[in-house]
Amino acid sequence: MSRYSVFSLVRNALSYHQNWQRAWRSPDPKREYDIVIVGGGGHGLATAYYLATECGITNVAVVEKGWLGGGNTGRNTTIVRSNYLWDESAAIYDHAMTLWQGLSRELNYNVMYSPRGLLHLAHSVHDMQEIQRRGNAIYLNGIDSEFLSPEQVKAMVPYMQMDGRYPVLGALLQRRGGTARHDAVAWGYARGADAAGVDIIQNCEVTGFDIQDGAVVGVETTRGRIGAKKVGVVAAGHSSVVAEMAGFRMPLESFPLQALVSEPVKPAVDCVIMSNGVHAYISQSDKGELVIGASSDAYNSYTQRGSFDVIEDTLQAICELYPLFTRMRMLRQWGGIVDVTVDRSPILTKTPVRNMYFNCGWGTGGFKCTPGSGHVFAHSLANGEMHPIAAPFSMDRFHSGALIDEGAAAAVAH
Amino acid sequence: MLLITCPWCGERDQTEFHCHGEAFIARPANALDMTDEEWGDYVFFRKNVKGIHYERWSHDHGCGRWFIAVRNTATDEFLGFYKPGEEIPAFELEGA
C-alpha cells in the first residue's frame, strides 16, 4: 500500500492523477480462511482490520453480497456520539469515541471525524427529566456532557424557534460528538485491512453454511464454497435471514429507516442538533447539504425505501424548529434496513452454532460505534471468548432478562 | 405509503392503521412451568422473515378492529387481509 501524503498528492497531480494505486485488491476467494466475515459494511471491515493488525490473524476474508458500504454504512446520517445512559453502553460507545479521535491517522485515510458538538433538545418537562437523568449518568461515567439553558441554546443556534409548537426548554450537549464521513470509514478500513492481507470479496452473497457436528466449517456463496475455521456474521438488517440459514432465530426485527438531504447551501448549521421528542435531527455536510434523519417505519420490511408520511412528519418538525429552512428543496431521499432489538442495544455474541459469532442489532444507531464494535468483535473472534466490553451484549440477555435498556434514552436517536 | 384493505371498512391509507408484528404467537398455556429459555423465546425472538409475513394490524383511526394481513416483506406487496378466525390460504413465493 502506498501511503497517502502531501508528497503523493503532488506526485500524482503531476501525472494528471492517472497513476493512483487501487485502494484494495479484488481477489478470488481462497479454498479456506481462518476467519470469514459475512458482510462488508463498516463493522465487518473494521473487524477484519483489527483481526489482521492487532490479533495477528491475516488469513481472513470479508464476503459482501453487494459493494462495500452499500448497506447501512453508506446510508446513515453520520452522527457520532457516546452519551448513552447505561454503563455497558458508555463503555462500548466511548471506546469507539476514543478510537475515532486517532482513526484518520491510524488508517492513513481521512475519515473526516468532526467533533462539532451535538445537542439533544428538550421540549417538555419529561424531556428535561430525561436529559438530566442521562446527563448525570454520562457524567458519572467520565464522559463529557453539559446542560444548556434556553439562552445558551439560542446563542449556539440563533435561528432556532424557541417558543413555537415545540418549545426549547434546554439541551444536553456533548462537545466530542459530531459527524464522520461514512463512506470514508468503510473505504479506510477496507484499504487498511487489504494492506494487512485480508481478502475483500465483493458481489459474493452467502447463501448457506456448512455445519458439521454443531460447528461451522464453511460458507456457501454465489461464488462457491469457502472453508472457514470461524465465521463472524455482521449483516445488519439481514441478520435474521442469515441466522435462519444457520438454523436459529435472533431477537430482531428489521425496519426501513430513512434520511434525506437538501440542496447545498452556505454554512448554516455548525453542530448536530437532535430532537428525540419530535423525531428530527439535522446537521450540515461539508458540501453544504442539510442532512436530515427521519424515524423508522412502524412495520417490518426489507424494501429499503420508507414511507412518505414519515418524511412529512420529519420535515414539518424541521420547518417548525427552523423556519429559516422552510423554502429549502430536498434533493435526495433513501432508506436502509435497520435490525432493531427490544432494548435498543446491539448484540455481540456467540451463537448456538460453534465457531459462529454474530455482531448485529445496531439498529438505527450503529455507525458511531463502527471502530469500537470492530475492535472488540475482532478480539472476541480471535480469542474465542467475548471481549469484556462486548460480553454484556451477548444474546443470552434475552433469556436471563439482563437487558441494556437504552429504549428511553435512544428511542429515536442515532 | 401502503394501501391497506380493512376487512370491515375497505381500502384505506396506512396511516390509519397500526402494525402489531408477527401473527399467531399464542400466549403459552403452561406459564408456570416454563424455563427462562422458553419465556425469552416467546417474548423476544421473532421470525423476521424476508418474504411472506403473517402479521396483525389494527384499524385505529377507523373501526378499531384487529385483523391479519399477509405481506411480502421483500416488496411490501399485500397478498390478503383476513378477519380473525377466517381461514388463510397457504401462500408461496413464486420461484421459492
Ligand SMILES: Cc1cc2nc3c(=O)[nH]c(=O)nc-3n(C[C@H](O)[C@H](O)[C@H](O)COP(=O)(O)OP(=O)(O)OC[C@H]3O[C@@H](n4cnc5c(N)ncnc54)[C@H](O)[C@@H]3O)c2cc1C
Ligand atoms: C437512514 C439511516 C440513518 C442512520 N443514521 C445513523 C447515525 O446518524 N449515526 C449512527 O451511529 N448510526 C446511524 N444509522 C445506523 C447505522 O447506519 C448502522 O447501525 C451501521 O451502519 C451498521 O453497520 P454494519 O456494518 O453493521 O451494517 P451494513 O453497512 O448494513 O453492512 C452489512 C452488510 O452485510 C451485507 N450482507 C447482508 N447479507 C449478506 C449475505 N447473505 N452475504 C453477504 N453479505 C451480506 C450487506 O450487503 C451489507 O453491506 C443509520 C441508519 C440508517 C438506515
Ligand SMILES: [Zn+2]
Ligand atoms: Zn376498519
